[in-house]
Amino acid sequence: MIKTRLHDEYGICVVNPAVERLTAANATAFKEEVLALIDQKQDKLVIDLADVTFLDSSGIGAMVGLLKRLGNRGEIVVCSLSSGVQQMFKITRMDRVFSSYSDVNAAIAAIKERV
Amino acid sequence: MYEYTAISRPQPDCTRLKVVVADDDAVQRAYISLILKKLGYETHEARDGAEALELVRAISAKILVCDLDMPGLDGYDLARTIRAEPGDGYVHILMVTGQDQRQQRELALEAGVDDFMGKPVDTATLTARVRSADRLLRHEELLLQRSKVLAKAKEQIEDDLRAAADAQRRLLPPAHQVVEGCRFHAAFQPSNILSGDMFGYYRICESYTAFYAIDVAGHGVHASLMSVALGHLLTAEHFRAHSFGADGRPDPAALVRSLSERFYRDDGTEYFTMFCGMIEHGSDLLHFCQAGYPSPYILTRDRACRQVGTGGFPVALLDGVPFETDVTPFAEAEFLVLCSDGAMEAECPAGEAFGEARVEAALAGSAPAPHTIPGNLVSALEAWREGRALDDDLTVLVCERTPNQ
Numbered sequence: 001m002i003k004t005r006l007h008d009e010y011g012i013c014v015v016n017p018a019v020e021r022l023t024a025a026n027a028t029a030f031k032e033e034v035l036a037l038i039d040q041k042q043d044k045l046v047i048d049l050a051d052v053t054f055l056d057s058s059g060i061g062a063m064v065g066l067l068k069r070l071g072n073r074g075e076i077v078v079c080s081l082s083s084g085v086q087q088m089f090k091i092t093r094m095d096r097v098f099s100s101y102s103d104v105n106a107a108i109a110a111i112k113e114r115v
Numbered sequence: 116m117y118e119y120t121a122i123s124r125p126q127p128d129c130t131r132l133k134v135v136v137a138d139d140d141a142v143q144r145a146y147i148s149l150i151l152k153k154l155g156y157e158t159h160e161a162r163d164g165a166e167a168l169e170l171v172r173a174i175s176a177k178i179l180v181c182d183l184d185m186p187g188l189d190g191y192d193l194a195r196t197i198r199a200e201p202g203d204g205y206v207h208i209l210m211v212t213g214q215d216q217r218q219q220r221e222l223a224l225e226a227g228v229d230d231f232m233g234k235p236v237d238t239a240t241l242t243a244r245v246r247s248a249d250r251l252l253r254h255e256e257l258l259l260q261r262s263k264v265l266a267k268a269k270e271q272i273e274d275d276l277r278a279a280a281d282a283q284r285r286l287l288p289p290a291h292q293v294v295e296g297c298r299f300h301a302a303f304q305p306s307n308i309l310s311g312d313m314f315g316y317y318r319i320c321e322s323y324t325a326f327y328a329i330d331v332a333g334h335g336v337h338a339s340l341m342s343v344a345l346g347h348l349l350t351a352e353h354f355r356a357h358s359f360g361a362d363g364r365p366d367p368a369a370l371v372r373s374l375s376e377r378f379y380r381d382d383g384t385e386y387f388t389m390f391c392g393m394i395e396h397g398s399d400l401l402h403f404c405q406a407g408y409p410s411p412y413i414l415t416r417d418r419a420c421r422q423v424g425t426g427g428f429p430v431a432l433l434d435g436v437p438f439e440t441d442v443t444p445f446a447e448a449e450f451l452v453l454c455s456d457g458a459m460e461a462e463c464p465a466g467e468a469f470g471e472a473r474v475e476a477a478l479a480g481s482a483p484a485p486h487t488i489p490g491n492l493v494s495a496l497e498a499w500r501e502g503r504a505l506d507d508d509l510t511v512l513v514c515e516r517t518p519n520q
Binding site: 023054056057058060061064065068084090091092093 | 408409432
């Protein structure tokens with residue numbers, strides 16, 4: 001399901017869930033696929049939500065599941081949030097848990113600065 | 116318990132298969148019949164197509180061996196008629212044709228014939244053809260039995276789910292109820308049989324009325340088990356014990372924090388969103404803790420509307436996150452409406468979400484009669500969905516302050 005793009009020199013992996021709706025119907029599959037990346041030692045993840053117009057509580061649960069697996073070994077940020085997703089992040093305070101950037105380039109630039 | 120073991124090992128039907136042999140040539144008919152009897156089949160002979168059809172119907176024959184050329188109803192017509200019959204069982208049709216009748220065979224296949232033998236019929240060919248049909252028929256019988264067992268198991272599971280749904284509904288307070296200076300109205304719609312939503316309201320003591328709504332992440336049995344556990348846990352007594360600070364002031368965040376600590380697991384994936392409110396009657400205040408649940412609305416009967424709360428962490432999702440108690444004025448003439456996100460997110464067949472603006476319009480439309488809000492919102496969503504069931508569980512809870520009653 002997911003599409004990934006690697007930026008090798010900094011070890012940043014951009015993950016595109018490639019769905020319009022990240023919900024109970026596909027959140028578990030999404031989580032499993034990204035967990036597999038984390039298990040392959042990908043520890044700098046950008047979740048690009050540009051195509052996602054809607055994310056429900058299961059989607060939030062999947063995102064937090066990734067964060068828990070990564071622990072303090074790396075970081076996971078989000079980018080390109082639609083207004084609906086932004087609202088969901090705000091109401092559940094996920095905007096305080098995940099750093100959010102306007103687009104992929106801004107997210108990558110921010111991670112590079114911290115490396 | 117369900118008899119799942121029966122699914123993996125259905126008993127095959129070991130009775131002898133019934134075969135109808137249709138041929139206007141008595142010698143040919145007797146010859147084929149004799150071979151089949153020796154193979155262990157129960158054979159019935161027919162002199163023409165019409166007689167064969169009657170026999171197939173009367174004894175529910177599984178295999179028909181028929182000649183193509185028969186007086187009256189010929190092989191094609193016979194095959195077509197049998198294929199057009201309603202019913203579960205499949206009749207395997209084996210046709211005897213002249214050698215090398217390619218065109219006839221194509222027509223026969225279209226008419227519904229399964230296999231052919233050229234004349235003269237010999238024992239080896241007939242045996243091979245009938246055995247092959249036999250295998251298919253027994254396989255079909257096995258599948259049929261399996262699907263019956265599965266259908267029965269499914270029925271049992273659904274009966275159990277419905278019983279569980281009844282138990283879940285019994286935990287909920289009535290759709291309309293007066294509680295100590297407040298009048299509550301509610302609607303509750305599971306997206307499937309069971310729901311991950313739960314709500315409740317109580318008189319805590321003379322000065323306070325409390326209410327809550329919960330939405331467990333995900334749907335179905337998993338979510339509903341947690342919602343029912345919470346429904347049992349959250350009693351008036353529980354509120355009295357956990358929702359006041361050391362200074363005796365209302366602190367619903369303390370209750371939410373205790374729930375988060377109780378249900379959080381490092382390796383867990385279950386969590387829920389919650390809105391927990393305490394109305395302090397003497398001072399017209401609402402003390403609340405919003406834990407990821409959509410912001411409720413406070414309205415007046417003349418349609419003034421404002422949203423309450425700016426968000427908060429969900430319960431049991433992350434360890435050690437803060438929960439806060441907020442306060443807002445809640446005047447005697449006002450009422451509050453809580454709506455689970457199932458309302459905002461409901462999509463019309465074209466894929467557009469119902470959205471906050473439509474929720475607000477529906478609330479404003481019913482504001483002069485707050486008790487009609489839950490029913491009217493459910494109707495508006497049904498119309499929006501064009502009658503299709505909701506994708507997510509829905510809860511609508513209205514709390515109307517009625518100080519003089």
